[in-house]
Amino acid sequence: xxxxxxxxxxxxxGNPLWASVPAEKHGITLKYGPVETVxxxxxxxxxxxxxxxxxxxxxxxxxxxxxxxxxxxxxLGVGLDSINLVAAAEHKLPVIFQxxxxxxxxxxxxxxxxxxLHRGVVQATxxxxxxxxxxxxxxxxxxxSQDSTLGVVGCGRIGRNFIQKMSPFFKNVLGYDPAVKDxxxxxxxxxxxxxxxxxxxxxxLHAPYLPSTHHMxxxxxxxxxxxxxxxxxxxxxxxxxxAALVEALESGHLxxxxxxxxxxxxxxVDSILRSTKNLLxxxxxxxxxxxxxxxxxxxxxxxxxxxxxKQKIDNGSFATGPF
Numbered sequence: 001x002x003x004x005x006x007x008x009x010x011x012x013x014g015n016p017l018w019a020s021v022p023a024e025k026h027g028i029t030l031k032y033g034p035v036e037t038v039x040x041x042x043x044x045x046x047x048x049x050x051x052x053x054x055x056x057x058x059x060x061x062x063x064x065x066x067x068x069x070x071x072x073x074x075x076l077g078v079g080l081d082s083i084n085l086v087a088a089a090e091h092k093l094p095v096i097f098q099x100x101x102x103x104x105x106x107x108x109x110x111x112x113x114x115x116x117l118h119r120g121v122v123q124a125t126x127x128x129x130x131x132x133x134x135x136x137x138x139x140x141x142x143x144x145s146q147d148s149t150l151g152v153v154g155c156g157r158i159g160r161n162f163i164q165k166m167s168p169f170f171k172n173v174l175g176y177d178p179a180v181k182d183x184x185x186x187x188x189x190x191x192x193x194x195x196x197x198x199x200x201x202x203x204x205l206h207a208p209y210l211p212s213t214h215h216m217x218x219x220x221x222x223x224x225x226x227x228x229x230x231x232x233x234x235x236x237x238x239x240x241x242x243a244a245l246v247e248a249l250e251s252g253h254l255x256x257x258x259x260x261x262x263x264x265x266x267x268x269v270d271s272i273l274r275s276t277k278n279l280l281x282x283x284x285x286x287x288x289x290x291x292x293x294x295x296x297x298x299x300x301x302x303x304x305x306x307x308x309x310k311q312k313i314d315n316g317s318f319a320t321g322p323f
Contacts, residue, residue, distance in 0.1 A: 002026060002027040002028060002305075002309070004026070004027075004028050004029070004049050004050075004305055004308055004309065005028070005029040005030075005031055005047060005048045005049055006023075006028055006029070006030055006031070006048060006049060006050045006051075006052060006074075006301060006304055006305070007030075007031045007032075007033060007044050007045045007048040007050065007051045007052070007070075008030055008031070008032050008033075008051075008052045009032075009033070009034070009035040009044070009051065009052065009053040009054065009056045010032060010033060010034045010035070011054065011056075012052055012053055012054040012056065012076055013054075013076070013297055014288075014293055015293065015294075016032075018293060018294040018297040018298065019297050019301060021294070021298060022297070022298045022301040022302045022305070023301065025302075026301075026302065026305045028301065028305055031044070031048055033045075035051070035053060035056050035058075035062065036056075038061050038062055038065045041062045041065040041066060042065050042067070045066050045067040045069075045070050046067050046069075047067065047069055048067060048069060048070060049069060049070065049071050049072075049304075049308045050070060050071060050072050050073070050074060050304040050305075050307075050308060051066060051070055051073050051074070052073075052074035052075075052076060052300055052301065052304060053073070053074070053075060053076065053082075053083075054075075054076045054077060055077070055082050055265070056082065057082050058073065058082060058083040058084060058088075059084055059087070060084050060086075060087035063084060063087045063088055063091055063093060064087070064091065066091075066093070070093070071094070071307070071308050072093065072094040072095070072096055072304055072307050072308065072321070073088065073093055073094070073095045073096070074095075074096050074097075074300045074301070074303065074304045074316075075095060075096065075097040075098070075300075075319070076098065076296050076297065076300045077097065077098060077101075077287065077296070078097065078098065078099050078101075078102075078158075078287075079208065079209060079235075079236055080095070080097060080208075080319050081208070081209040081210070081236060081238075083095060083319070085319055085320050088319075088320045089320045089321075092321070092323040093320065093321070093323075094307065094318055094320055094321030094322045094323060095318065095319040095320045095321065096300075096303050096304065096307065096313055096316045096317070096318060096319070097316055097317060097319050098296055098299050098300060098303075098315065098316040098317075099156075099157060099316065099317055100157065100315070100316075101287075101292055101295050101296045101299055101315075101316075102286075102287040102288070102289070102292040102295075102296065103157040103158045103161050104161055105286065105287055105288060105289045105292050106158045106206075106234055106286045106287055107158050107159075107161035107162040107165055108165070109234050109260060109282070109285070109286035110158075110162050110204050110206070110232050110234045110258075110260075110286065111162060111165050111166055113232045113234070113258030113260070113280055113282075114166070114202060114204060114230060114232045114258065115169075116258070116280060117140075117230045117232070117255070117256035117257070117258055117278070117280055118140075118142065118143075118145060118202065118230055118256075119140070119142060120136070120139040120140030120142055122256075122278075122280050123139045123140055123256075123278060124139050124140075127139065140255055140256065140278075141228040141255045143201055143228060143255075145169045145170055145202070146169070146170070146171060147171055148170055148171060148200075148201040148202060149170060149171060149172040149173070149174055149199050149200045149201060149202070150163075150166055150167070150169070150170040150172070150173045150174070150200060150201075150202045150203075150204070151173075151174045151175075151176070151196040151197070151199070151200025151202065151203040151204070152173065152174070152175050152176070152187075152203075152204050152206065153176050153177070153193065153196065153203065153204070153205045153206065153207050153216075154176075154177055154205060154206035154207035154208070154235065155175045155176075155177040155180045155184060155187070155189075155206070156177070156179075156180075156206065158206045158234075158235075159175070159177070159204075159206035160184060162204060162206060163175070163184065163186070163187060166204075167186050167187075170202070172188065173186060173187045173188065174187070174188050174189075174190055174195075174196045174199060174200055175187045175188070175189045175190070175196075176189070176190050176191075176192075176193050176195075176196045177189070177207070178191075193216070193221070194221075194224055197221055197224040197225050198224050198225070198226070200225075200226075200229070201226055201228070201229050201230070202229065202230050202232075203225065203229065203230070203231050203232070204231075204232045204233075204234075205217070205231075205232065205233040205234070205235050205239050205240070206234070206235050207235055207236075207239060208235070208236070209235070209236035209237075209238045209239060213238075213239055214238050214239075215238070215239070215240065215241040216239050216240075217231070217233075217239060217240045217241065217244075217245075218240075218241040218244050219241060219244040219247070222244055222245065222247075222248040222253065222254065223248075223253070225248075225253070225254065227252075227253055228254070228255040229253075229254055229255060230254070230255055230256045230257065230258075231245070231254060231256075231257045231258075232257065232258040232259075233257075233258070233259050233260070233261060234258075234260040234261060234286040235261060236261050237259070237261040237262040237263040237264070237265065238263055240259075240263075242262070242263055242273060245257060245276075245279075246272055246273065246276050246279075249276050249277060249278050249279055250276065250277060254278070255278065256278040256279070256280065257278070257279050257280070258279075258280040258281075258282075259273070259279065259280070259281055259282075260281075260282045260283075260284055260285065260286040261284055261286075262284075265283075265284055266283065267281070267283070299315035299316060300316070302314065302315065303315050303316050307322070
């Protein structure tokens with residue numbers, strides 16, 4: 001048994017058994033606790049060497065309240081918008097995240113949503129179950145993908161994996177990502193998001209959520225999209241102005257949209273999104289498979305352990321640090 005103790009935020013791990021494998025392998029003591037308040041942080045991290053969170057908000061106040069014994073913060077996932085990285089850097093707190101654990105699963109989920117919407121599978125299922133037998137022209141536009149352009153906003157690991165899977169379905173592929181400087185085979189990169197929106201019939205979002213990308217798809221941007229377009233977002237809910245999206249769907253300007261992420265999660269019971277037509281919803285599950293769930297927890301705990309004991313990590317990346 002090592003002398004390493006790692007705190008895990010309540011709700012961070014879907015199945016506690018996933019954590020037992022790396023804990024037993026490395027002789028780690030695990031301590032579960034809440035992190036909703038500053039007082040929770042103080043109690044949960046007392047005497048611990050690391051804290052592991054998922055989508056829990058880590059504000060400057062919470063980061064300041066971490067036990068002085070905490071040597072790193074582990075984020076089980078890719079997005080970092082829930083963690084105040086400026087505060088973490090100021091406190092010289094290394095933040096470790098896992099950008100590689102589920103890029104294939106997320107790309108697959110986006111592809112599944114896009115193809116289901118494109119072929120009118122959701123609408124056809126609902127009307128057929130309701131006793132109707134509608135002709136295809138009344139179910140969805142079903143544009144010919146072979147004659148259409150696919151637009152991908154965000155061309156990092158997930159975006160590129162999505163492109164590899166989906167490019168055979170389309171005539172052209174456009175990409176938009178200010179951070180990408182290298183060429184991507186089979187993709188025409190554009191410098192202006194408006195160009196991509198105007199020229200693409202199918203659009204998938206894989207951008208990070210930052211102040212600069214908040215509502216990057218709003219009323220103006222949706223209006224630029226071709227009538228009958230399909231939009232998919234498996235990245236972060238804040239990328240889309242949801243009220244504007246509802247308007248675009250209800251008016252028929254968009255043929256369909258798929259959302260795995262939302263501005264408020266869990267999605268409120270009374271959210272208008274639940275009843276918006278031609279909108280495919282899933283509860284932030286794009287990351288999951290029977291392999292990716294255990295993999296994420298194993299990598300997150302193991303990286304925290306190896307950083308504490310060896311000042312190195314093997315699986316994830318540093319968002320801040322190492323210091």
